Amino acid sequence: MNKKKTSLKDIAQKAGVSTALVSYVLNGKEKESRVGEEIAARVRQIASELNYQPNYLAKSLRSGRTRTLGLIIADISNPFFANIARIVEDEAKKNDYTVIIGSSDEDADKSWDLINVLINRQVDGFIIVSSEHTEEQIQYLKNRNIAFVLLDRYFPDIDTDYVALDNYQAAYQAGLHLVEGGYRHVGFVAYRSQLFHMRERIRGYVDALRGSEAGFCPEWLTEVEFTNVDLEVRAGIDLMLAAEKPIDALIFATYRLAISGLKYINELGLNVPDDLAIVSFGQAEAFDLYYCPVTYLQQPMEALGKTSVDVLINKLKDSQQERKQILMEATLIARNSSKIKVLVD
Amino acid sequence: MNKKKTSLKDIAQKAGVSTALVSYVLNGKEKESRVGEEIAARVRQIASELNYQPNYLAKSLRSGRTRTLGLIIADISNPFFANIARIVEDEAKKNDYTVIIGSSDEDADKSWDLINVLINRQVDGFIIVSSEHTEEQIQYLKNRNIAFVLLDRYFPDIDTDYVALDNYQAAYQAGLHLVEGGYRHVGFVAYRSQLFHMRERIRGYVDALRGSEAGFCPEWLTEVEFTNVDLEVRAGIDLMLAAEKPIDALIFATYRLAISGLKYINELGLNVPDDLAIVSFGQAEAFDLYYCPVTYLQQPMEALGKTSVDVLINKLKDSQQERKQILMEATLIARNSSKIKVLVD
DNA sequence: GCTCTTTGCTTAAACGATTAAGCAATCTTT
């Protein structure tokens, strides 16, 4: 029943030496500090007897580094972020870092809160999936000289390190895939957001359609609020189906949107892909279970997560590191939901 | 460009007072410590000018409490745990606690590592979803007098606080539901594990069938390894379908198993529920997307997560708290995958 | 035998906060 944690002092007392000596021994600095062999052995012996575990608080206070990273995401219960979080956790652990995760719910105020709490807890650096209207926060971190790297989303107008997807090419690829598969009226469901990654996805989609025979029609683009996904997705799909030129294919800009939309398409009794072809961003087990496996844009999750950690840790080691602005490509995994259309005419 | 963080000392210097005074003021102890009004105002003024943010490391080192909880789960990328994690995070934050999450991958060694890392980081207490063969770790925490509460899984032979599901009644309920729906040969896919919650699920299922006309047949029970889910689920389903009395309904003991199993059932071209009825533990968006909405056992996630945090925090406030051993009930959400069978004979 | 180096340890400051104890100066009381 060890009531109290054992400290350096306890070991020092029991060994009849100073805490400095114990510290040297337990940190493997015996050589540099010329510690006697027998005494070193005895210290180690006593340390293990007392089951000594160093207090990281004290270490950190002294060293000024906590070996802790803050990870700010929208919502850990969203599978995309949960996956990212797991990869970040593992990569951090490999480098002896611990991660503290915070969910911002895409809310700028909550994001501020999280950043402040984590700064107070002295994290060494941040990995941030930015929410809308958080440019100010990013600027603040830059000014305060706090290390961070943006993940998945970045601000083109702020010079920062980032690791993200090439969203334009991903969306373009999705649009092209459908057009080449014989679909002419391709809809797109996105979030109503000024976040660059979302604008890029929309831009990629629009460009792909503009390059097609049928062109792009604004009626085919639906933008929904973060806070009211289910209702607005339904309304959007209704509109796109009732348009002058009704859509025969639909791209979802995120996994969440796809889940919501596919449920509704089920309810409507529409047949995928005959009535409506589907492509979605982000992989998900759910897509495998769908009666018609869903074509999706596979993001290099592992690479995104690992790279962001590595970029950050390198920056912590050497603050003079050059800017790292990394874009990765998505891979389109074609399945039945977007199979080549058999033309009737 | 504040290069350095501002500390109490900086404020004290600028105000021409001692750090003690500053500490009293900023902690609202002016009354008890009889601090002059103007000087208090000045200190506050300077603190906000310098954008003072207290160093939690120092606070914690002094107070012996970090206001940090460790949450140990199997895998944050599993939606069940991700959900739990989010709820725990929110409830903790309400009480001014921060959570550090660690994924053990159901591996006892990794679990030990996590516990040790978090102890070194001086977390105030743990919320633990135990992996198999971690009884020793739990006993260690008890002996060291470290606060913790078990979540979702517990060990009947170790006296601890816990918050979990009544797994026996949940599985029993699932079995009964299918039997009453006219299914006679009900299979069960579980993990091969000595973990009590899994044994209870199996026991509940077996008892439900034993109480039915057709009784229970060992061939209908498949247990698969954590590490080889996909292959063993397939093999198990093959066996249960080829049994002397082939199954006409199937219960999955977890969400992961269901995803794996449903994929295979799709591949086999079996029709749910006509060829095979389905009930699964755990809700998931994926179940909504399935062509035939899946009947599932809804766990009171919110209550589980919140209660575990509350139990732990109460224990931290008052270590003499009595044992809290809380079992919650699952709700069966009946959908088409288990609809009442139209008997042919 | 005297200085110089090396060996093997200790002392003490520092990280940033909290807080019990102490000490003048002023105010109250009788």
Added chain:
DNA sequence: AAAGATTGCTTAATCGTTTAAGCAAAGAGC
């Protein structure tokens, strides 16, 4: 006016570690 109480602050110890600096004893060099 003397004693006691109150006010408004400071001093210094403390939490557990690290690490530069110091110091005594032993060994080396001449």
